Amino acid sequence: MKPFYCQLDYPDLPYPFHGDGRTVANSGCGVCCASMLIERLPGISFPPEEAVRFARRCGARDRFGTNFYILGGALAGRFDLKMTCTEDLDEVLALMRADPSAKTVANTRGDREGYVGLFSDSGHYILLERFQDDQFRVLDPMYRPGRYDIPGRAGKVRMEGCAAWCDCELLRPDCFERPYFVFQIK
Numbered sequence: 001m002k003p004f005y006c007q008l009d010y011p012d013l014p015y016p017f018h019g020d021g022r023t024v025a026n027s028g029c030g031v032c033c034a035s036m037l038i039e040r041l042p043g044i045s046f047p048p049e050e051a052v053r054f055a056r057r058c059g060a061r062d063r064f065g066t067n068f069y070i071l072g073g074a075l076a077g078r079f080d081l082k083m084t085c086t087e088d089l090d091e092v093l094a095l096m097r098a099d100p101s102a103k104t105v106a107n108t109r110g111d112r113e114g115y116v117g118l119f120s121d122s123g124h125y126i127l128l129e130r131f132q133d134d135q136f137r138v139l140d141p142m143y144r145p146g147r148y149d150i151p152g153r154a155g156k157v158r159m160e161g162c163a164a165w166c167d168c169e170l171l172r173p174d175c176f177e178r179p180y181f182v183f184q185i186k
Helices: 029-040 048-057 068-079 089-098 168-174
Strands: 081-086 103-108 124-132 135-139 158-160 163-167 180-185
Touching (some): 029 103, 068 081, 068 103, 068 180, 089 168, 135 168
Antiparallel strands (some): 103 124, 124 135
16 A cells, blocks of 8 residues: 555654745645655655655745645656646546546635535645546545544545545535646656
8 A cells, every 4th residue: 555645744844935934744735645646656656755855846835835736747747747737627537537547636725605625624735546436535635533524524525544535526616716637647
């Protein structure tokens, strides 16, 4: 089994933006997703420590965390992957149905009036690791037991170890007007 990287396990791994003292624990969902993506798709060791260095070198570290437009393009170039960026979940579904090995980094929107974010209360990256039977197997780098038990989230995912299975239609409002980055082997 490939490692699951929880950003909360890295409170001492610096990931600052202009010296602000931030770490992977409070700003590193994007780099943890990058680590899990690379270790699962091309199958190359790419732990969060290396992902942080790579994100900073390519200029993907931004004020709020990670700019995946930049990081995704750099990862695709370095690891010879095809990346498709879209805000259309139907396009993601078509790509992942056609290529079962495809992986997607999704950007959730979080809570808003009348809606409780399934995977986060604010902007957050998650990895859609597999699509099967109209469900996504989601690796959430903020996962800890109890994360999906709060009102508005309870009963919407089925846990399998550290992976959350959710109906594909639950992602539509969670990632409304946010990008998906689909990666495939060239």
